[in-house]
Amino acid sequence: MLMEEKLVVKELEQGKELANQLMNSLNNPSSSSKESNEVLISEILHCFENTISMMMNRDKKKLKRSHERSDQSNKKRRMLEKKKTEKVNICIGSGQEGTLLDDGHCWRKYGQKDIHGSKNPRGYYRCTHKFTRGCLAVKQVQKSDTNPLCYEVKYVESHTCDITRSATKHSLPVSEEAEQKLHDAKHSDDTVQHMKPEELMLSIEDLDYKKDIFRTFSFSNPEMDDDFLEWKDLMASLSPTTSESGITNVRVSCFANG
DNA sequence: TGGATTTGACCGAA
DNA sequence: TTCGGTCAAATCCA
Numbered sequence: 001m002l003m004e005e006k007l008v009v010k011e012l013e014q015g016k017e018l019a020n021q022l023m024n025s026l027n028n029p030s031s032s033s034k035e036s037n038e039v040l041i042s043e044i045l046h047c048f049e050n051t052i053s054m055m056m057n058r059d060k061k062k063l064k065r066s067h068e069r070s071d072q073s074n075k076k077r078r079m080l081e082k083k084k085t086e087k088v089n090i091c092i093g094s095g096q097e098g099t100l101l102d103d104g105h106c107w108r109k110y111g112q113k114d115i116h117g118s119k120n121p122r123g124y125y126r127c128t129h130k131f132t133r134g135c136l137a138v139k140q141v142q143k144s145d146t147n148p149l150c151y152e153v154k155y156v157e158s159h160t161c162d163i164t165r166s167a168t169k170h171s172l173p174v175s176e177e178a179e180q181k182l183h184d185a186k187h188s189d190d191t192v193q194h195m196k197p198e199e200l201m202l203s204i205e206d207l208d209y210k211k212d213i214f215r216t217f218s219f220s221n222p223e224m225d226d227d228f229l230e231w232k233d234l235m236a237s238l239s240p241t242t243s244e245s246g247i248t249n250v251r252v253s254c255f256a257n258g
Numbered sequence: 259t260g261g262a263t264t265t266g267a268c269c270g271a272a
Numbered sequence: 273t274t275c276g277g278t279c280a281a282a283t284c285c286a
Contacts, residue, residue: 109263116275124277128262140277 015047087154089144105159107139119145127159135160 022040025032106128114121120143127135137159144150 108261110280111278112264113276113278122276126278138277 011047015044018044018047087152089150089152105137115142118142133160 018040022037022044025037025040107125108128108130109123109125111124112121113124122140122142125139125141127137129135130137136157138156140154140156142152144152
Protein backbone atom coordinates (compact mmCIF):
# COMPACT_ATOMS: atom_id res chain seq x y z
CA MET A 1 0.00 0.00 0.00
CA LEU A 2 1.30 3.42 -0.91
CA MET A 3 1.94 5.98 1.77
CA GLU A 4 -0.78 8.18 0.35
CA GLU A 5 -3.24 5.34 0.53
CA LYS A 6 -2.27 4.77 4.13
CA LEU A 7 -2.98 8.39 4.85
CA VAL A 8 -6.39 8.11 3.27
CA VAL A 9 -7.12 5.02 5.36
CA LYS A 10 -5.95 6.81 8.47
CA GLU A 11 -8.13 9.75 7.74
CA LEU A 12 -11.14 7.51 7.19
CA GLU A 13 -10.39 5.59 10.37
CA GLN A 14 -10.26 8.87 12.21
CA GLY A 15 -13.61 9.83 10.76
CA LYS A 16 -15.04 6.50 11.84
CA GLU A 17 -13.72 6.97 15.35
CA LEU A 18 -15.20 10.45 15.53
CA ALA A 19 -18.51 9.17 14.24
CA ASN A 20 -18.52 6.55 16.99
CA GLN A 21 -17.86 9.26 19.55
CA LEU A 22 -20.73 11.27 18.13
CA MET A 23 -23.01 8.26 18.29
CA ASN A 24 -22.09 7.70 21.93
CA SER A 25 -22.76 11.33 22.66
CA LEU A 26 -26.16 11.14 21.01
CA ASN A 27 -26.99 7.96 22.90
CA ASN A 28 -26.09 9.68 26.15
CA PRO A 29 -27.38 13.23 25.75
CA SER A 30 -26.97 13.87 29.45
CA SER A 31 -23.21 13.41 29.25
CA SER A 32 -22.64 15.54 26.18
CA SER A 33 -23.26 19.08 25.14
CA LYS A 34 -24.51 20.48 21.87
CA GLU A 35 -21.19 22.26 21.42
CA SER A 36 -19.16 19.10 21.76
CA ASN A 37 -21.38 17.36 19.24
CA GLU A 38 -20.91 20.20 16.82
CA VAL A 39 -17.18 19.91 17.23
CA LEU A 40 -17.39 16.21 16.45
CA ILE A 41 -19.50 16.83 13.36
CA SER A 42 -17.07 19.46 12.22
CA GLU A 43 -14.15 17.10 12.65
CA ILE A 44 -15.90 14.33 10.77
CA LEU A 45 -16.59 16.64 7.86
CA HIS A 46 -12.99 17.72 7.91
CA CYS A 47 -11.86 14.10 7.69
CA PHE A 48 -13.90 13.67 4.55
CA GLU A 49 -12.56 16.89 3.10
CA ASN A 50 -9.02 15.75 3.76
CA THR A 51 -9.66 12.39 2.17
CA ILE A 52 -11.08 13.99 -0.95
CA SER A 53 -8.19 16.43 -1.11
CA MET A 54 -5.67 13.61 -0.80
CA MET A 55 -7.23 11.70 -3.66
CA MET A 56 -7.51 14.79 -5.84
CA ASN A 57 -3.90 15.73 -5.17
CA ARG A 58 -2.76 12.24 -5.97
CA ASP A 59 -4.26 12.49 -9.42
CA LYS A 60 -2.67 15.88 -9.92
CA LYS A 61 0.72 14.48 -9.03
CA LYS A 62 0.38 11.71 -11.59
CA LEU A 63 -0.22 14.30 -14.27
CA LYS A 64 2.62 16.44 -13.02
CA ARG A 65 5.08 13.58 -13.03
CA SER A 66 4.32 12.68 -16.63
CA HIS A 67 4.85 16.30 -17.55
CA GLU A 68 8.13 16.46 -15.71
CA ARG A 69 9.51 13.57 -17.69
CA SER A 70 9.41 15.67 -20.83
CA ASP A 71 11.08 18.64 -19.21
CA GLN A 72 14.75 17.86 -19.52
CA SER A 73 15.89 21.44 -19.11
CA ASN A 74 15.20 21.76 -15.43
CA LYS A 75 18.61 21.27 -13.85
CA LYS A 76 17.43 21.92 -10.38
CA ARG A 77 14.85 19.18 -10.47
CA ARG A 78 17.30 16.77 -12.02
CA MET A 79 19.70 17.33 -9.18
CA LEU A 80 17.04 16.60 -6.60
CA GLU A 81 15.88 13.47 -8.36
CA LYS A 82 19.24 11.89 -7.70
CA LYS A 83 18.25 11.45 -4.11
CA LYS A 84 15.08 10.20 -2.57
CA THR A 85 13.21 13.42 -2.00
CA GLU A 86 9.79 14.44 -0.88
CA LYS A 87 8.54 17.97 -1.30
CA VAL A 88 5.81 19.38 0.86
CA ASN A 89 4.36 22.81 1.47
CA ILE A 90 3.51 23.90 4.96
CA CYS A 91 1.43 26.92 5.76
CA ILE A 92 1.28 28.69 9.07
CA GLY A 93 -1.20 31.15 10.41
CA SER A 94 1.10 33.33 12.42
CA GLY A 95 4.49 34.83 11.94
CA GLN A 96 6.43 32.50 14.20
CA GLU A 97 8.24 30.92 11.32
CA GLY A 98 11.05 29.82 13.55
CA THR A 99 8.83 27.39 15.33
CA LEU A 100 7.28 25.68 12.43
CA LEU A 101 8.19 22.51 10.72
CA ASP A 102 8.59 20.56 13.87
CA ASP A 103 7.86 17.15 12.45
CA GLY A 104 8.86 15.13 15.46
CA HIS A 105 12.44 14.64 14.42
CA CYS A 106 15.43 16.52 15.68
CA TRP A 107 16.94 18.73 13.02
CA ARG A 108 20.12 20.72 13.08
CA LYS A 109 20.63 23.63 10.75
CA TYR A 110 23.91 23.42 8.88
CA GLY A 111 23.55 26.08 6.27
CA GLN A 112 21.56 28.78 4.59
CA LYS A 113 21.75 30.04 1.06
CA ASP A 114 20.22 32.78 -0.98
CA ILE A 115 18.64 31.07 -3.93
CA HIS A 116 18.89 32.64 -7.33
CA GLY A 117 15.49 33.98 -8.34
CA SER A 118 13.99 33.60 -4.91
CA LYS A 119 13.36 36.38 -2.47
CA ASN A 120 13.90 34.21 0.57
CA PRO A 121 16.93 32.18 1.58
CA ARG A 122 16.82 28.42 1.85
CA GLY A 123 17.73 26.75 5.09
CA TYR A 124 19.49 23.41 5.16
CA TYR A 125 18.82 20.99 7.98
CA ARG A 126 20.20 17.56 8.71
CA CYS A 127 19.19 15.03 11.30
CA THR A 128 20.76 15.62 14.69
CA HIS A 129 21.68 11.93 14.75
CA LYS A 130 23.63 12.07 11.51
CA PHE A 131 26.92 11.28 13.18
CA THR A 132 25.74 9.32 16.18
CA ARG A 133 23.46 7.01 14.21
CA GLY A 134 24.37 7.69 10.64
CA CYS A 135 20.96 9.06 9.81
CA LEU A 136 21.08 10.63 6.33
CA ALA A 137 17.84 12.55 6.58
CA VAL A 138 18.11 16.09 5.29
CA LYS A 139 15.52 18.73 4.68
CA GLN A 140 15.51 22.09 2.96
CA VAL A 141 13.17 24.80 4.12
CA GLN A 142 12.38 27.87 2.09
CA LYS A 143 9.72 30.47 2.60
CA SER A 144 7.40 30.79 -0.35
CA ASP A 145 7.85 33.89 -2.44
CA THR A 146 4.19 34.10 -3.23
CA ASN A 147 2.73 33.31 0.16
CA PRO A 148 4.76 34.38 3.22
CA LEU A 149 2.76 32.02 5.36
CA CYS A 150 3.79 29.05 3.32
CA TYR A 151 7.05 27.17 3.42
CA GLU A 152 8.38 24.76 0.90
CA VAL A 153 10.05 21.84 2.59
CA LYS A 154 12.05 19.25 0.74
CA TYR A 155 12.88 16.06 2.54
CA VAL A 156 15.94 14.34 1.16
CA GLU A 157 16.31 10.74 2.24
CA SER A 158 14.33 9.39 5.14
CA HIS A 159 15.24 8.96 8.76
CA THR A 160 17.14 5.84 9.63
CA CYS A 161 17.73 6.86 13.21
CA ASP A 162 14.14 6.03 14.15
CA ILE A 163 14.34 8.60 16.93
CA THR A 164 11.65 11.18 17.27
CA ARG A 165 11.95 14.30 19.33
CA SER A 166 9.97 12.75 22.15
CA ALA A 167 12.77 10.26 22.67
CA THR A 168 15.45 12.86 23.07
CA LYS A 169 16.52 15.00 25.91
CA HIS A 170 14.62 17.85 24.32
CA SER A 171 11.44 15.96 24.67
CA LEU A 172 8.48 18.28 24.76
CA PRO A 173 5.41 16.13 25.06
CA VAL A 174 3.39 19.09 26.15
CA SER A 175 4.28 20.80 22.93
CA GLU A 176 3.13 17.83 20.92
CA GLU A 177 -0.11 17.77 22.79
CA ALA A 178 -0.49 21.44 22.22
CA GLU A 179 0.21 20.90 18.57
CA GLN A 180 -2.54 18.38 18.41
CA LYS A 181 -4.90 20.68 20.21
CA LEU A 182 -4.14 23.22 17.59
CA HIS A 183 -5.14 20.64 15.06
CA ASP A 184 -8.42 20.27 16.88
CA ALA A 185 -8.99 23.98 16.89
CA LYS A 186 -8.35 24.29 13.19
CA HIS A 187 -11.80 25.51 12.35
CA SER A 188 -11.20 28.67 14.26
CA ASP A 189 -8.23 29.54 12.16
CA ASP A 190 -9.50 31.86 9.45
CA THR A 191 -6.12 32.24 7.86
CA VAL A 192 -5.76 28.61 7.07
CA GLN A 193 -9.34 28.19 6.07
CA HIS A 194 -8.77 30.53 3.19
CA MET A 195 -5.87 28.60 1.86
CA LYS A 196 -6.06 26.39 -1.16
CA PRO A 197 -6.06 22.66 -0.56
CA GLU A 198 -2.77 22.41 -2.42
CA GLU A 199 -1.20 24.65 0.16
CA LEU A 200 -2.23 22.56 3.07
CA MET A 201 0.30 19.84 2.96
CA LEU A 202 2.32 18.02 5.51
CA SER A 203 4.83 15.28 5.17
CA ILE A 204 3.95 11.65 5.40
CA GLU A 205 6.53 11.15 8.07
CA ASP A 206 4.96 13.89 10.04
CA LEU A 207 1.57 12.29 9.92
CA ASP A 208 2.97 8.90 10.77
CA TYR A 209 4.54 10.36 13.82
CA LYS A 210 1.45 12.22 14.91
CA LYS A 211 -1.03 9.43 14.40
CA ASP A 212 -0.80 8.19 17.97
CA ILE A 213 -1.14 11.64 19.40
CA PHE A 214 -4.09 12.27 17.18
CA ARG A 215 -5.92 9.28 18.49
CA THR A 216 -5.30 9.88 22.14
CA PHE A 217 -6.87 13.29 22.27
CA SER A 218 -10.55 13.40 22.93
CA PHE A 219 -12.42 15.75 20.66
CA SER A 220 -15.41 15.63 22.91
CA ASN A 221 -13.45 17.03 25.77
CA PRO A 222 -15.70 19.74 27.20
CA GLU A 223 -12.61 21.53 28.47
CA MET A 224 -11.16 21.92 25.02
CA ASP A 225 -11.70 25.65 24.90
CA ASP A 226 -9.82 26.17 28.12
CA ASP A 227 -7.07 23.86 26.98
CA PHE A 228 -6.77 25.72 23.75
CA LEU A 229 -6.38 29.00 25.57
CA GLU A 230 -3.67 27.44 27.71
CA TRP A 231 -2.03 26.14 24.61
CA LYS A 232 -2.01 29.56 23.05
CA ASP A 233 -0.30 30.91 26.13
CA LEU A 234 2.21 28.13 25.93
CA MET A 235 3.00 28.78 22.29
CA ALA A 236 3.36 32.46 22.95
CA SER A 237 5.99 31.69 25.55
CA LEU A 238 8.03 29.45 23.31
CA SER A 239 11.14 30.81 21.71
CA PRO A 240 10.78 31.38 17.99
CA THR A 241 14.43 30.68 17.41
CA THR A 242 14.60 27.06 18.36
CA SER A 243 13.63 24.43 15.88
CA GLU A 244 12.38 22.13 18.58
CA SER A 245 10.00 24.40 20.35
CA GLY A 246 6.90 23.27 18.56
CA ILE A 247 4.79 24.35 15.69
CA THR A 248 2.67 27.39 15.31
CA ASN A 249 -0.50 27.20 13.34
CA VAL A 250 0.49 24.29 11.19
CA ARG A 251 -2.81 22.79 11.45
CA VAL A 252 -3.54 21.15 8.45
CA SER A 253 -3.77 17.79 7.54
CA CYS A 254 -3.05 16.81 4.51
CA PHE A 255 -1.24 14.97 1.95
CA ALA A 256 2.23 14.38 0.76
CA ASN A 257 3.40 15.83 -2.45
CA GLY A 258 6.26 13.58 -3.11
C1' DT B 259 30.44 24.96 28.84
C1' DG B 260 28.33 22.24 25.39
C1' DG B 261 25.15 22.26 21.81
C1' DA B 262 22.82 24.96 18.21
C1' DT B 263 22.92 28.60 14.81
C1' DT B 264 25.07 31.79 11.59
C1' DT B 265 27.65 32.77 7.67
C1' DG B 266 31.45 33.00 4.48
C1' DA B 267 34.25 29.75 1.92
C1' DC B 268 34.68 25.83 -0.74
C1' DC B 269 33.29 22.16 -3.98
C1' DG B 270 30.92 19.77 -7.69
C1' DA B 271 27.61 19.70 -11.38
C1' DA B 272 25.91 21.67 -15.49
C1' DT C 273 31.11 30.68 -14.86
C1' DT C 274 27.06 30.16 -12.23
C1' DC C 275 24.46 28.14 -8.75
C1' DG C 276 23.06 24.88 -5.24
C1' DG C 277 24.73 22.17 -1.43
C1' DT C 278 27.93 21.39 2.33
C1' DC C 279 31.65 22.48 5.53
C1' DA C 280 33.53 24.57 9.43
C1' DA C 281 34.97 28.47 12.25
C1' DA C 282 32.80 32.03 14.78
C1' DT C 283 29.16 33.25 17.53
C1' DC C 284 25.12 32.73 20.35
C1' DC C 285 22.46 30.92 24.08
C1' DA C 286 20.55 28.24 27.91
